[in-house]
Amino acid sequence: MRLLIANGYLIDPSQGVKAGRNLLIEDGRVAGILNYSDDVPEGAEVFDAAGLIVAPGFIDLHVHLREPGQEYKETIATGAAAAVAGGWTSVCAMPNTDPVNDNAAVTRFIIEQAERAQLANVFPIGAITKGSRGEELAEMGEMREAGVVAVSDDGRPVPSAGMMRRAMEYARGFDLPVVDHCEDRSLAADGVMHEGVWSLRLGLRGIPALAEELDAWRDCALAELTGARVHLAHVSTRGAIEAVRRAKERGLSVTCEVTPHHFTLTDEAVEGYDTNTKMNPPLRSRDHVQAILDALSDGTIDAIATDHAPHHADEKALEFDRAPFGITGLETAIGLAFDRLVHRGIIGLDRLVELCSTNPARIFKLEGRGTLRPGAWGDVTILDPNLRWTFDARRSRSKSRNTPFDGWTFQGAAVATIVAGRVLYTHPSLEDRRRAIA
Numbered sequence: 080m081r082l083l084i085a086n087g088y089l090i091d092p093s094q095g096v097k098a099g100r101n102l103l104i105e106d107g108r109v110a111g112i113l114n115y116s117d118d119v120p121e122g123a124e125v126f127d128a129a130g131l132i133v134a135p136g137f138i139d140l141h142v143h144l145r146e147p148g149q150e151y152k153e154t155i156a157t158g159a160a161a162a163v164a165g166g167w168t169s170v171c172a173m174p175n176t177d178p179v180n181d182n183a184a185v186t187r188f189i190i191e192q193a194e195r196a197q198l199a200n201v202f203p204i205g206a207i208t209k210g211s212r213g214e215e216l217a218e219m220g221e222m223r224e225a226g227v228v229a230v231s232d233d234g235r236p237v238p239s240a241g242m243m244r245r246a247m248e249y250a251r252g253f254d255l256p257v258v259d260h261c262e263d264r265s266l267a268a269d270g271v272m273h274e275g276v277w278s279l280r281l282g283l284r285g286i287p288a289l290a291e292e293l294d295a296w297r298d299c300a301l302a303e304l305t306g307a308r309v310h311l312a313h314v315s316t317r318g319a320i321e322a323v324r325r326a327k328e329r330g331l332s333v334t335c336e337v338t339p340h341h342f343t344l345t346d347e348a349v350e351g352y353d354t355n356t357k358m359n360p361p362l363r364s365r366d367h368v369q370a371i372l373d374a375l376s377d378g379t380i381d382a383i384a385t386d387h388a389p390h391h392a393d394e395k396a397l398e399f400d401r402a403p404f405g406i407t408g409l410e411t412a413i414g415l416a417f418d419r420l421v422h423r424g425i426i427g428l429d430r431l432v433e434l435c436s437t438n439p440a441r442i443f444k445l446e447g448r449g450t451l452r453p454g455a456w457g458d459v460t461i462l463d464p465n466l467r468w469t470f471d472a473r474r475s476r477s478k479s480r481n482t483p484f485d486g487w488t489f490q491g492a493a494v495a496t497i498v499a500g501r502v503l504y505t506h507p508s509l510e511d512r513r514r515a516i517a
């Protein structure tokens with residue numbers, strides 16, 4: 080099986096490639112980077128990428144696929160379909176399923192379901208503590224053997240510093256990164272949105288920025304104490320970013336991700352009490368969003384991750400106070416990244432690829448991903464920076480529709496998604512770009 084992605088502009092920060100080149104994939108792996116003038120290899124199918132950017136496959140470090148246990152919200156297959164439709168060749172699945180992925184049997188089940196779906200690669204993340212209850216460490220070694228790439232109690236913080244210290248020491252022994260959902264629950268209490276002027280005006284209980292920042296500082300200090308690899312999930316505040324910036328200056332193994340909704344929206348979006356603006360961490364005030372944009376541009380933020388969190392329409396149709404936290408994000412992330420970051424001059428195209436592919440692969444040590452080096456997996460995301468398109472949530476591949484971005488128009492999109500040399504998604508604008516060569 081041979082696929083030649085021809086006439087595109089290759090951007091691969093892992094090897095400093097930024098040039099018009101052809102990419103050859105053979106039997107699922109990158110076979111080489113060729114010049115436009117080189118002969119088309121015999122028997123290759125040609126994908127014409129003229130005018131498009133060809134990048135190593137995008138990797139989302141943070142999704143909730145809900146299977147096992149909440150298949151009415153999403154399954155591994157529907158989540159992986161939404162992933163490829165959004166330009167993601169790989170997704171990393173958080174363990175807050177039912178049962179929680181805190182043992183090898185659940186890990187293996189997730190991997191088997193993903194293999195059956197034959198869509199995006201799914202890398203499971205195991206729980207830090209049993210049942211993510213924060214009381215007793217989970218069997219990280221067994222889960223690692225079964226295929227987890229990181230550990231996290233995401234959805235919940237690890238409440239005590241002592242437990243987090245032991246978790247980091249334990250995870251370090253297995254070379255697993257610890258991904259923390261930073262939220263001091265004694266401060267967040269039963270808040271439902273960011274604490275500030277808007278929570279006051281809307282009469283909703285607030286979650287102070289400090290709830291995230293305290294845990295972020297704690298985790299950075301513990302990273303120094305334990306030498307563990309620490310990754311902060313969905314950072315949303317100026318203080319959390321400052322903690323990461325300081326940790327990096329000190330040479331610690333600390334990384335962080337940001338979600339598209341946190342770099343796009345402010346807490347003002349909650350004004351209409353739309354429960355699709357309710358997520359954890361909450362949408363923050365303008366000053367925090369500015370800190371995120373600065374950190375995206377100066378390199379403090381390592382990755383863009385969606386925190387795709389599907390919920391059923393009936394659950395989101397409750398009062399703001401009672402609706403669950405979370406929004407879907409796989410199919411709108413790249414549109415938002417182009418529109419809000421690239422076209423506004425906050426990041427360049429190579430930085431976009433770094434944030435969505437090179438760095439995620441490095442942070443979770445995903446072998447043969449995030450690069451187009453010969454021998455790497457033939458996972459490719461093709462981008463059209465200028466395509467204008469409108470997101471219609473009714474046509475989403477996800478089982479859920481809980482997004483604040485329904486009906487939004489974007490400039491820029493992921494227009495084709497290729498996993499191990501198989502073209503799994505092409506935008507309708509590209510349908511005539513593929514031809515077989517005898």
Ligand SMILES: NC(=O)N[C@@H](CC(=O)O)C(=O)O
Nearest residue numbers: 143233234358359388404405
């Ligand atoms: N991010 C969210 O708003 N929701 C997540 C869990 C969580 O992190 O609260 C979910 O699983 O629904």
